[in-house]
Amino acid sequence: MRHLLIIGSLLCLWIAGCKQDLPLPKGGGAPRAVVYSELVAGKTPEVRVGKSIPVAPGIDNNFRFVTNAKVELQDKNGSPIETLLYQPDSSSVMGLYVGKTVIDANRNYKLQVTVPDTKQVNAMATVPPPFKVELLDTVRTLLNGRPVLKFHLNVYPLPGIRQYVVMEALKQSVTTDTSFTYRGVRYRKSQNRELFEQVKNRPDARIKKDSIFENDYLRIPCYTQDENADNNQIGGLNENYNSILFTQNGKPLTTDFYINATALSSNPAEAIAPVGRVLVYVKSVSKDYYDFLLTYEKVKRNPGLNSLIQAIQLRSNTAGGLGVVGGSFQKIYYLYYDEL
């Protein structure tokens, strides 16, 4: 595919003199509410809400922030559990709505999102029951010339239940900052540099260094060599993926999960990876969410935005809107390679 694109790119360059801008046609319809949420067992709900942009002449890719949505978590019968509140977050690119209810495993939830001037969005998500995963071993090794970290995992099946397993890795950025408490109020040095200079030598000022995990992540490419992985439906097994996907049919899953080791530790001489910690997820997710992630992998490799390549349609469960609401039960492995 890569080679096809090279040829395609060269063709485009050869014929670049014959490039013509055409207006987009009208008819994209009304904007739709976009809802992203992963309801994680044992955690409180977080829902990101935005609005789509109908394709029409004169559009760009600048999405508007949605702060006035009504987001309601319901049980499977539609009875309200909680209305989520908007949480201002300058680092977020979509409106973030959070709740206080702890999500239960093995339970169905409904999410109802109402954004003014758009259709109401309803989505049902099943949070899978707890599952057992064993990390048998980790080892630094090479995979097709790449330094990787291998996780030898054993995922136990749930009797009589088809389990959708997703493995992925992220690196979360960390900043180190100094905080100081002066007259009972805690300040950050980076935001109150002047005050810090004034009080730093005073005995009643308590100064402390902090590691702050930011809302900023780097996706770590991951790999599998397992022919049972559904990544087979997406590309080759020597390629990298956002996540490794398995459908487990009541049998134990013993597999090697690889993540690219280049980003495990940051190097000040190069800006490949930020300083931070590595989060390795092994999740059991709802079927709709799994289908979304499978098609998402395809779309990320091939957006299908030109006439040479057939487009891939994303699977979604957000009736009336766009996005996905998934349920998951997850196990996280935290790896600290950088000095924080």
Added chain:
Amino acid sequence: MDSTLDTKVTLLSSVNKVKKSYRLIVLLLLLLGLANIVTAQDNKDNLLYLPYAPPAIHGTILFYIQDLQKQTGVSISYSSSFLHLNKKVQLSGKERTTGDVLSTILQGTGIQAAALNGKIFLLREQSQTQYYTISGFVKENGSKELIIGASVYDPITKKGTETNAYGFYSLQVPDTCKGIVFSHIAYQSHYQPLPPPDDGQMNIYLQPHGMLQTVTVSGDKNKVTAQPGDLNMPVGYLSNFPALLGEKDVLKSLQLYPGTGSSLESSSNLLIRGGGADQNLYLLDGVPLYHTGHLFGLFSIFNGDAVKDVSLYKDAFPARYGGRLSSVVDIRTKDGNMKEWHGSLTVSPVSASAVIEGPIKRDESSMSLSIRRSLVDLLYSRTLLNDYGKYFLYDINFKMNQVINERNRVYLSFYKGQDKMFIKSDNPTINLFDDYNFDWSNITTALKWTSVINPRVFTHTTATYSRFYNVFTQNSLIPISFYDSLFVKGKGVSRIRDVSLKNETEYAISNNQHLSFGLGYTYHNFAPTAYHTNISAGEATIRKAPIYYMADVSAYAEDELSLFNDKLIVRPGLHFGALIQSSSFYASAQPRIMVRWQLAPNQFVQASFTKMTQFLHQLTTPVINLPTDLWVPSTDNIKPEHAFSYSLAYQRQWNSQWRFNLNVYYKQLKDIVTTNTVLNIFDNSDLWEKKVIAGSGYNYGSELLLEKTQGKLTGILSYTLSWAWRQFDRLNANKMFPYKEDRRHNLSLGLKYRFNPTWYVSASWKFASGAPFTLPLQIFPDFDWSRNIKGYLDERYSPFSTNQLNYLPYFARLNNYRLRPVHHLDIGATAHFGKDRKFQHVVTAGVYNVYNRNNPFIVSFDQFSYLSFDAVYPLQLYQYSLFKTLPYLSYTLKF
């Protein structure tokens, strides 16, 4: 041509008169004869018991009659209209009397000798018309090149046949038949009086038209053989209309006809009735080809200078063909001149080609060699291509044929076509990080033996070898950290090898019944993906490239019947195909039937049903013809594809000059395959079977053709209204969607005006509705972007990772939008100099896309550029066009 037609009209009326009086005489003679036979039997007439010693045991009937009259003085009365006088006969040596000799020489003729009133009469045994078989080869006068598809028919009864792919014909004619017409699109018609000069093969030599008359389509030919679902095009047709860069292209010429089209502007990617390019069976001298495009399909691999004849079948497939769903393109190359050496050299600013043909041994063996090569790399390598890399292509066609005797002939043909492309890593325009080499080639070889078993039975046996080989090499330096990088040297190979043996036999049982049958065996060896690299696999599983060994067995039988005095022609047939692998077995019985009802002498309706099965699949995403397309077999998981095709056609002809054809068709496709993602063929770990999904399809439409085939002004108007739908599980919410090759309207107009025998002008205009394109209905925030997850690591296997979009497209329906229509007007002129001289010169010039239309080649919703995740930029459609107004000029030297 006019004079030929006039002659035919005169002949027709005179023959009708003769026929009436002739019947009367025969009837009287018969009555007399019957009376005399009775008398002779009773009286033992002495005239048949006269002693007679024949001078030789070998001779013609005429020889013995004349000698008998001379020696005995007895007058023998007969009609040459029903007696084949030049038939060679052999005596047993035991004949002693006039009656003995006459009995021997008339054996099997249906004629008896009777004595009456001092004369011997040679009379028919029965009152019915007697038939005898004539057969032979139709060849070009001078070169002795065999002529395919020549019409052979009785101008009175209109009964006839046509020469097969080896120039052979077999026709039973009544003894009342005075002569036979031989005609072909590119040759002057020939009237051969009957009875034939001897009992051997009646080989006919047709005189070619003048060079500039090759466009004329013989009305006579179409009366007898033309069918709405197929098309036979001689090579001369290729140069009739303007062509892109002046390159004569076989497949593009076919695209002038209804039901045909191409994926993109001026692509040789032939599409038939809404089918994919992979659904066409391309046969080069009987050898199947898998990849038929040069330079991304802009040109086909069939060198117009090497081709003799092209046949395209769209429906009513003869039972001998199988293996593809949509069409058969049967291409025959030139056999070579049997008499003298000839050649030509053609040069244009982009390519050069040379042809040489002639006798190895006069009248016994000949050869033809054609070579074509692109010149772009040689002429423009320092300017145009320097920034990008290098590219060239070449083709070699070689054919030799040896006449063993009048009944047997052997052919040996060879083809090699190659494309080579090199892309530099230090490309100044786009930084690729890699050097790439693409190198793909076709090789075919065929050894054929044709044999006339007897005048009614013709058989040919063919052994073929075909290989498609696609090599890709890559040298890359990939940084994996600030200090470290990987040097990747990779080589990928995708290849197909076929070896086959087949036999086909044609048996003319009578003029009303032609039987053909055959057997074939093909051994396939497919290695679709094989990739090797210098990189240590480490923990990675080393996967062997998959190789598939298969046996493809076929058999067929077909019977063509003429009923109700040729008013009704019925052609039932059955093709059987089987694909045998160690892990799977598929068999398919494919019935075929064609029924044609003659409404009037020049018009008929035809209906056909065909089932076709395709065991081999091409997995491809793009619409351009790239060698990265992947041919794979049916496996235990992937079923063969099937097509059920129905068509109904009406054809009418006026004055042998105009032809009108209307066709409606419906085609149902079952178990057709596609991929639901993109494939990387140069990766052993990319398991293609996991990405294949099966579905169904429906193609239907109507076609109209109006063609003026004779006169100074000739031309063609064709229009197709069509639909092509596909349906796959889990695609487009399981709903039908327009196929990527769906085009609602397709219109072609070609005109040619011949001023005089040395020069002509021509113009063509083509229009095709816009191709389907999936345009997002909306865009919405990317899932990762919405969660502040970025990713730019390890771009080696993810080409898009540096081009991160902050949005996802929402596609409500697949192929919901249409690109702009494609149309262009092309004009051209051709002048011939030095006609009738040893050296002739042909200059061809023209202009492609006269009104400078920007036709869509690629349309993109976003830009082909690398942007950061957070960049905000306007979105619109970008249309890239390939050709603007483009002049061409070529010069040909012929000798």
